[in-house]
Amino acid sequence: MTKEIRKAYLLGAERAVHLLATEEVARRWDKESVLPGMTVGGLAGHLARSVLQVEWFLDGKTAGTEPVSPVRYYARLVGTSLPGSALNVGVRARSEETAAVGPAAVAEQARAAWQRLAQRLDQEPADRRVAILHRPGEEMLLDGYLQTRCVELAVHLDDLVLSVGAHCQTPEATLAVAVDVLVAAARDRHGDQAVLHALARRERDTDQALRVL
Template identity: 85%
Template sequence: MTMTNDIRKAYLQAAEEAVRLLATEQVAGGWENESVLPGMSVGGLAGHLARSVLQVEWFLDGPVTGAEPVSPVRYYARLVGTSVPDSALNVGVRARSEETAAAGPAAVAEQAREVWERLTQRLDREPADRRVAVLHRQGEEMLLDGYLRTRCVELAVHLDDLALSVGEHPRTPDAALAVAVDVLVAAARDRHGDQAVLHALARRERDTADALRVL
């Protein structure tokens, strides 16, 4: 199996678990409740999780111009304000998530399921050099498989968040977890340097930069 197929399979497995969780009674019943993420409802968090399925199709259908593709590591390493609730980054994330969630639990779950079903066929047909437009970052592009790596990160992180918010046990597939950890550790190295990451991994008392915290 090629690396392209590995990444696409890992993504689709994680997306399938997101589709399953979004359709549960626990998520629908807790839609208006506070999630484990301060300031974000269960519905908003569900909308954010769903977008890691929906956006892949949206981005595949977006216009590409041939710009230098952004790597998945740089996609995360350059983010600022990730741990500040009222940062521009987090305000934008919540707004987009709530916009998706406004359709209601049944519609969000069904939209995610329909898109996942289409992607199981479509991703098989896309070439290894396929680019996608990052529509919420005007003018940016990524290689499809690089973008799917970022979606493995988002699915792994937010499957855990949403499951805990509604009393479910997270079931993120191992392959997607491995991709997520690889990307986030590489982003930490890019952002802070190897010495800081080494301290975070092996000498926590010297970890003055909280170097493993990327999101």
């Protein structure tokens, strides 16, 4: 499982690196993206962080706390669909901070980090933990964190492609990991009956049970 997760992550990260370096992204950097209140540059910065943060978190200090699962990482989130929520305000702030150096620098930083990770992840043990630096005191197993990055890569590759009119698709392996995590998070948050309605009886899906982000 470790090899499959890491391969899926690196494939998605490679696709993101290629998209970030395109002229379409650079040309529309200061324009509005498909996400309300977020520029293309901010969205690109957010996508880039799914590569950059893995390296940052690997270099962080861990304390041996109980690791958070990728399912709980998403199932407990609140305010994901509200642009003004504390969660989304924080995401936009971190994304714009990353984007402030401009399109060429963001693309190069992401490319360099991806190249290093392609070597580094092959050397990390299956029980490797990482500290979640924007959630002080929390840790995840590396492979669990990479599963969350597959979610972010899959979702925001699609967002950025639609924002700039590029031709790019998320790798199937990355998509498969993302869907597995999000469906499991929906089950955790709403229960199986609600998820069944969302999948098979949409007229009874009063909770929008498959909406996780």
